[in-house]
Amino acid sequence: MKKKSWKELSWEWFKALLLAAIITAILRNFIFIPMTIEGSSMIPTFQQDDQIIVRTIYDIQRFDLVVFHDSSNRTLVKRVIGLPGESIRYEKDQLYINDQKIKEKFLDNNLVNDAGGIWTSDFTLEELTGTQIVPEDEYFVLGDNRRSSNDSRYFGSIPVDSIIGETSFTYYPFDRIKFVP
Numbered sequence: 001m002k003k004k005s006w007k008e009l010s011w012e013w014f015k016a017l018l019l020a021a022i023i024t025a026i027l028r029n030f031i032f033i034p035m036t037i038e039g040s041s042m043i044p045t046f047q048q049d050d051q052i053i054v055r056t057i058y059d060i061q062r063f064d065l066v067v068f069h070d071s072s073n074r075t076l077v078k079r080v081i082g083l084p085g086e087s088i089r090y091e092k093d094q095l096y097i098n099d100q101k102i103k104e105k106f107l108d109n110n111l112v113n114d115a116g117g118i119w120t121s122d123f124t125l126e127e128l129t130g131t132q133i134v135p136e137d138e139y140f141v142l143g144d145n146r147r148s149s150n151d152s153r154y155f156g157s158i159p160v161d162s163i164i165g166e167t168s169f170t171y172y173p174f175d176r177i178k179f180v181p
Contacts, residue, residue, distance in 0.1 A: 031056055033165065035067060035075070041143030041150065042077055044111045045180055051172035052077070058166035060139065062097075063106065065180060068141075068163045070155055077167065078151050079106070082125070082140030087133050089124040106144060106181070120146045129156050139163075 004012075037050040045065070046052065054067045064080045082088040086097050095102045112119050125140065126132050134140050138157040143149025152158065168180050 034171075035077075035167070037077060040148050041145050042079075043145045043148075044109050045079075045106065045144045046077065046170065047176065049173075050170050050176060052167045053169045053171060054165040054167045056165040058163075060160075060163070060166065062102075063104070065167045066139070066141065066158075066163050067165050067167055068158050070158070070162070075164070076150075078141035078143055078149070080139050081142050081152075082134045082157070084134050084136045084138060086140075087125055088140055089122075090120045091122050093118050093120055095120070111145070115147070123153065128153055137161075 033054040033056060035052050035054050037046040037048060037052060040048060042065075058064070058066075060066065060080055060083075062080055062083060065077060066080055067075060067077050070076055081095065082097065087099070089096045095104055107119065120142070125134065134157050137160045139160070140152045140157045142151045142153070170176050170178050170180065
């Protein structure tokens with residue numbers, strides 16, 4: 001068996017490192033995008049300056065956490081409440097989708113429980129947007145910190161093409177590393 005020369009070994013290492021760099025760049029820039037949380041609208045799910053991973057390959061379901069650009073091109077993170085074709089209303093802090101009560105388990109936390117009073121004020125989709133159902137290819141989103149969130153109650157439902165991706169993982173700060181259900 002012939003020993004490889006220094007040049008041959010160097011070339012093989014170079015190719016392996018180049019391939020690793022290309023794969024990393026593709027994953028980081030097109031499939032898993034790192035992002036920093038700004039603001040308090042998603043407390044307690046996310047805190048100011050949390051570092052999250054955004055997956056650009058997704059299948060949006062109710063209560064998923066989506067990252068999107070709003071009409072002023074700000075990048076926001078909110079929770080999907082209403083899907084295309086659904087009617088939405090809140091009455092006495094209770095979510096109704098197509099007149100069916102829906103439990104929001106993620107709101108069972110100390111922030112909400114200790115706040116007292118109404119967490120999500122009463123509204124109907126029609127009162128907010130003038131439409132009875134969420135339009136096709138759009139989603140109705142709310143922040144988890146309902147008392148301090150600029151969300152679909154103010155700017156309407158978001159078009160699917162404004163969505164960057166879905167998030168479910170906090171990777172920094174280290175004491176907050178977690179998958180978000």
